[in-house]
Amino acid sequence: MSEGETIIIKGGRVVDPGQNLDMTADVVLADGVVKGIYGRRRTRESGTVIDATGLVVSPGFIDLHCHLREPGFEYKETIASGTLAAARGGFTAVCAMPNTNPVMDSRAGVDFVLERARSEGFVKVMAIGAVTRGSLGKQLSDMGELAQAGVVGFSDDGHPVSDDNLMRQALSYSTSLGLPIINHCEALDLSDGGDMNEGWVSNRLGLKGISNSAEEAMVARDILLAETTGGRLHIAHASTAGTVEMVRRAKERGLSVTCEATPHHLTLGHEAVLGHRGDGGQFSPLTLAAYETNAKVAPPLRSQEDVGALVRGLADGTVDFIATDHAPHATTEKVSTFSEAVNGISVLETALGSLMTLVHEGNLPLPVLIERLTAAPANFLGVGLGSLKTGGPADVTIFDPNAEWVVDSTKFVSKGKNTPLDGAKLKGRVVATIVGGAVRYDARESGSAG
Amino acid sequence: MSRTILEPDEIRRALTRVAHEVLERNGGADGLVLIGLHTRGVPLARRLENLIEQFERSSTPVGELDIGFYRDDISLARRPMKPTDIPVSIEGRVVVLVDDVLFTGRTIRAAMDALNDFGRPKEIHLAVLVDRGHRQLPIRPDYVGKNVPTSLDEDVQVMLSEIDGADEVRLSSGEQV
């Protein structure tokens, strides 16, 4: 279906937190924008009708943290396959992290990705530029040039900005550009050699652990530097209760500190490395499913206390929004011992399903979940996305909040099949994703994109 | 459905006869060693030794052998290993293997293999309390307590007071065990 066409999404539960809407209504899209949301009035437009009875209609999800791997690691993912996966997951816009090869630390790198996305991408793609050249942590990249190329923020993700002084300079310099520094907070001296969260599971498995303090030590540092410089600090993939608490206090003091959490950190704990899904106590014998490499991720999956704190933080807004940190890898890179395996989970296609667990278990109201996937990241980026207001871009996600399905990673459109949720039963599934008025994913056509 | 085929007295008489046969064939107790196969061959071997001592007034060495390592059917479930203890050298001696039931002959074959690792006896004889037939190997007993023809779906159970509290041999048929 082409962009200019008229689409009438009929009878769904329209939830648009940006406009404080939660009602049964029809949504009409035309010429690539939202024409209007109609409650009782019968629409007179003619066009393609999508029957959304029993479904939720929301603004398209926005993912601020996504690894598309192209250029340089096309064997793991390409912009095409990654954005197709995004569409399948209900995301209409993603931000591409710069740890490609070469790293996106120059205008040329950014232009390549954005151009590629325009010609081959299925959803909107924004770029995040590297903080330092090559993300080597030694010298700032030409952040001004990157800003002019259109990046929405800076990150060396995959690596922390370890040098205290360089982080301070980055935050300071970024104030002239009004763009955030997104830091992967990990004190490398503390995390060195560690493979998973430090706790009873790592002890059980005989693996070296990464303690919460490895993240929190750098979060503390970054918050202090943000205060000193006035820069915008954003904590990538927060994983610990301590991080949430520090961000909460920083916000109370009025500092420009925000953070995000991933679907996996919000729903899975370090028990996932044991392979069985939560059954069996602390001292159950290990099964052959133990040392689950698909649960190996940076930062690691943490304790149930940390997961609980993140969920509460998401509910009360301390955790500003959800970002997937979609990290696809080739299967061979995960078929290995735990220590040999690379970090990363392929998230886009299971994000909604796993996040809906929080809604179904009563820990997060549905409109709040949608807000954290749409309006909140949009506000952070300062782009006019994330809502269904009239005249705005026709980026819409239609999903069934109650559809039960079993995750089958072989059916992923992402090249990355690395998920600890393979075989898991989830409740909540994307039915259709519309980007700029064009249907990019339609589950009823077995996932074909427009 | 099961019935007794040997009462305690019958067992006693059979063993007495076997002991006499052994002594008759061997011309006395010299150079003999009795080796019982675990589990119930062992108390039977000791009883034979007692009888021989009664008759000849001289003691005969008794050993015990677990053939677990030498079975040709490792695929079947095994019981925990029992000790193998052969107190004298078997080199040049007449070894009398003692077992409770002779059936396919595979246990005895394994026992002879085991004996090989201990030395080269002059002769090996076989004494069994019950021979139930159905040999699968060319093995024959030298001394038999009782011949009991059986069908393959029947079971012979030997009980001895040293292990089971009382002496009895039972024959059961059908889906036993």
Add this chain to the structure above:
Amino acid sequence: MTQARPVEEDSDLAQANSPTLSRRHHILDLDDFTRDEITEVLDNTAAMAGVLKRDIRKVPALRGKTVITLFHEASTRTRVSFEQAGKVLSADVINVTGSGTSVEKGESLYNTALTLQAMNADIIVVRHPDAGAPHFLARHLNSSVINAGDGTHAHPTQALLDLYTLRSRLGRLEGLKVAIVGDILHSRVARSNLWGLTAVGAKVVLCGPPTLMPIDLVNGERTAEGHPFAAIRTETSVERAIEGADAVMVLRIQSERQRGGFLPSLREYSRMYGINAKRMELAKPEALVMHPGPMNEGVEIDSEVAHGPRSVIEEQVANGVAVRMALMFGIITPALVPARSRN
């Protein structure tokens, strides 16, 4: 439909319970061994020890079976122990040492596994620096896998030979007070012994410097209500740990720990935690001194104690062969060969 009954030659088998070990396909750790199963292994070890005392130390039990030892960590002692165990049982033993070479060539464990699969081994004995490597092989191969030590996770055969040594010297296991002293955090021997000793009802005291103690054992994260591990004591004072002990298991201190900042120096460790004759006086008079080897004499253990009357360290090595024989014999074939009807 009647199924042909396998003809049971041995009347004992008809009456005995099927031992649990033969239902096991792998030996990865002791975390799922019951007390009965451990007892069974130790009983079978005694029988194997009997074989090792014979003039002809060979039995045909594993004749025609292939055992591959895959050692990605240098270890003469353990590898030779497994090799001897396999050979006494008449297995064909093939040694594949991966320390250095495969890693240098960049061959992943998965590729090694594919090669091993082609060799169709019955048993693969694996020692690897990565925790979970045996589990990985067990997932991808049909062979039985015996863990000879994976990273800092587990070393089940060592724990079993330690239990056998304790039982054969002290006559019992239940209620024994065993002190394990050293680098607990990095010790697979300590971890496997924890499972084994608690399963048989022994009381365990873990002792070492705080930097070398697993954090969850120290801060009490692990104590589930009523679980045997809840009774494990941790001590930073070696004198308190050894007091009244029936056995002291001394763990090796590696020099890397000093470089990694876990210890100020080996000399300090020796002064604070070294097992010497004076400290051993605090234990019971008949207390045993054990060590998985190789020893750093003068660091974690004094030579006088290591070679003294209470030391059973050499016996442990000898018992190792018997234990490994019992395990190999125990897991061979039931899972691989379908029972054949003999009618």
